[in-house]
Amino acid sequence: MTGFRHRQWQLCRSQDTMVNRFPGVAVLKAQDLNGGTVMLRIHFTDGDLVRLQLADRPDPMWETVLSLQILRASYGSAIFNGWRRRVRDDLHRAGLAKTVRHLLFPLTPDASYFPDFLTPPEGLLGLGSGIEAVLATPRQRISRELHRLELPKPRPSWAGRLAAGERDMLSELGDGLAAYFRTAIAPYWDRICNDAQVDHASRGRHRRLGGIDAQLAGFWPMMRWRPPVLEVPKPFDKDLHLGGRGLILVPSFFCWYHPVALADPILPPTLVYPLHPASGPLGPGAPDLYARSTPSTALGRLIGRTRASVLGLTTQGATTSELARSAGISVATASQHAGVLREVGLITSRRDTNAVIHTLTPLGAALLGAGEATAGNGDETATRRRSRADSS
Numbered sequence: 001m002t003g004f005r006h007r008q009w010q011l012c013r014s015q016d017t018m019v020n021r022f023p024g025v026a027v028l029k030a031q032d033l034n035g036g037t038v039m040l041r042i043h044f045t046d047g048d049l050v051r052l053q054l055a056d057r058p059d060p061m062w063e064t065v066l067s068l069q070i071l072r073a074s075y076g077s078a079i080f081n082g083w084r085r086r087v088r089d090d091l092h093r094a095g096l097a098k099t100v101r102h103l104l105f106p107l108t109p110d111a112s113y114f115p116d117f118l119t120p121p122e123g124l125l126g127l128g129s130g131i132e133a134v135l136a137t138p139r140q141r142i143s144r145e146l147h148r149l150e151l152p153k154p155r156p157s158w159a160g161r162l163a164a165g166e167r168d169m170l171s172e173l174g175d176g177l178a179a180y181f182r183t184a185i186a187p188y189w190d191r192i193c194n195d196a197q198v199d200h201a202s203r204g205r206h207r208r209l210g211g212i213d214a215q216l217a218g219f220w221p222m223m224r225w226r227p228p229v230l231e232v233p234k235p236f237d238k239d240l241h242l243g244g245r246g247l248i249l250v251p252s253f254f255c256w257y258h259p260v261a262l263a264d265p266i267l268p269p270t271l272v273y274p275l276h277p278a279s280g281p282l283g284p285g286a287p288d289l290y291a292r293s294t295p296s297t298a299l300g301r302l303i304g305r306t307r308a309s310v311l312g313l314t315t316q317g318a319t320t321s322e323l324a325r326s327a328g329i330s331v332a333t334a335s336q337h338a339g340v341l342r343e344v345g346l347i348t349s350r351r352d353t354n355a356v357i358h359t360l361t362p363l364g365a366a367l368l369g370a371g372e373a374t375a376g377n378g379d380e381t382a383t384r385r386r387s388r389a390d391s392s
Contacts, residue, residue: 063181102158113150115148194362196253233258251273
């Protein structure tokens, strides 16, 4: 199974330029290689459709595991090579290279099984909650999942201690995961979450306009919705029956090629899917949304009731026409205001079929929040923090 997946990815990487820029193309290649029959089939009931959730930001535990795989891989060079170079240097400077090489890499092998206990559902509540859940994993489960993991030979000395649930070993793992996240992911977290918010707004719009069917159909070509089954390209054949438990879809910047699911079907159903980076690559030389988002001259242009209204209307994502209609202005004027807001980094804009969807950035949300704190009577919707996973 593992060998097949490696051969599949090698064929995709042979068209590296296309794969780097358009992850969906790589997924189509995987579908072609699978002959349209080998895949994960997720079966929904009516109750599962009602319980379908779309997280509005990545899960730091999933990003940790998947970024460890990306760090030592060679695919996705246009997006990740700058990040790889910077992070390798940063890990050495932080004294974490040994921990990553001897502990974290073996636990998160690329293109094969890794333990589910590393990506608990509590991760959506934040890194601290996720690591606490990892450390609280029952010893029997840790032992069972490590037994399934293909560890390097000779078997690392820490493996037996971790399988036995030794407190010191668990603490070392938790500290290693936290330190790696702070070094490799935290410096880029705002930009990663911004991409996720753009994606969330677009997929939420699909649901508002066309319902759940339209939202699931919008994941083509990375996966295919054939009611009541969601088909996900995989190098193996498997059926997952949700049975009324629902499904949570989690965006990931470091997920590459095709969505990833938990290996154990008994666990809460989760499917992590790749984001299309809206803000470009990470690392040196990448466009920095925040370094250029606060010039006083640019922010001075934002003063005015109409432009502030347009900014507030982007909290859930809106097209130019919707901005114009809600703000009571012409489409041309709405487009002009959106252009200024985008120029100073307060919103991002993404084309979706025949429309352009404008979405608030973290900086824009902070500005709206500060405005409400000062005035005391701002738009409540513009500053309310959305839940980490909602049904839109």
